[in-house]
Each structure stands twice: as structure tokens, then as C-alpha cells.
Amino acid sequence: MNWLTLSDKQVMDLVTPIMDNLMDASTEIDHKRHVRDFSKKMKSIVTKQALESQCKAYQATLGFFCKRELIGIVKKKTDVRVFWKQWYSKSDDEFLAFIHVIQGDNKLEVINTSVS
Numbered sequence: 001m002n003w004l005t006l007s008d009k010q011v012m013d014l015v016t017p018i019m020d021n022l023m024d025a026s027t028e029i030d031h032k033r034h035v036r037d038f039s040k041k042m043k044s045i046v047t048k049q050a051l052e053s054q055c056k057a058y059q060a061t062l063g064f065f066c067k068r069e070l071i072g073i074v075k076k077k078t079d080v081r082v083f084w085k086q087w088y089s090k091s092d093d094e095f096l097a098f099i100h101v102i103q104g105d106n107k108l109e110v111i112n113t114s115v116s
Helices: 008-027 040-045 048-062
Strands: 065-075 079-088 095-103 108-115
Touching (some): 008 048, 008 065, 008 095, 008 108, 040 108
Antiparallel strands (some): 065 079, 079 095
16 A cells, blocks of 8 residues: 555554554553554563553553643654644643554554553
């Protein structure tokens, strides 16, 4: 897929459901669902135990993911990166949510994502 040929709306129509799933699955600490769209390499990094540990830690101090606001989209021919301001339920601070997506063998694949 040549991401440069897609409009920002088209990119967001593809990426938003993936990010929504990541956020929801993280809140529910559902590993299988959380890694659903991950590349093979990402799946090997984000183990069930690692996800559970990370989720419990941020939920205890920051709460759950709330709203997010689009900051921007960075498109290349082979991949796209989307950045949002992200908020948690127990914090007034602003965080950066990020997802990096490529076209895999028959589906989009997340090759990097984070909230910091």
C-alpha cells in the first residue's frame, strides 16, 4: 500500500479501529486481543506476562485511557505513523500515543506503538 496516495481521513479510517482495539484490550488486559494486529516481531516482544505487568502498573497510578486528540499523521510509501495527545482517567497530564503501521501479507500490521 502506498500510504502517500491515501487522504488523512482514509488513513484514520484504517488506523483508528486498530488503536481503539489496542486501548480497549489494554484496559481489559486482554493479551490475545491486544496483539491481534501486531507483526510477528511485536508479538514476540509483548508477552502475556509483560502486558499484564505494564497494564496493572499504569492502571494503578494513571487509571484508564480516556480521550485522545489527533496531533498528526506521518506518511511514507511503505508505512504510516499516527500521533495523538492521550489522557488517562486519574491524571491531568497529557501523554503521547503513537502507532506505526505497515501493510503486511494480507492485513495491516502494527510494528511499534506506545503511550508515554
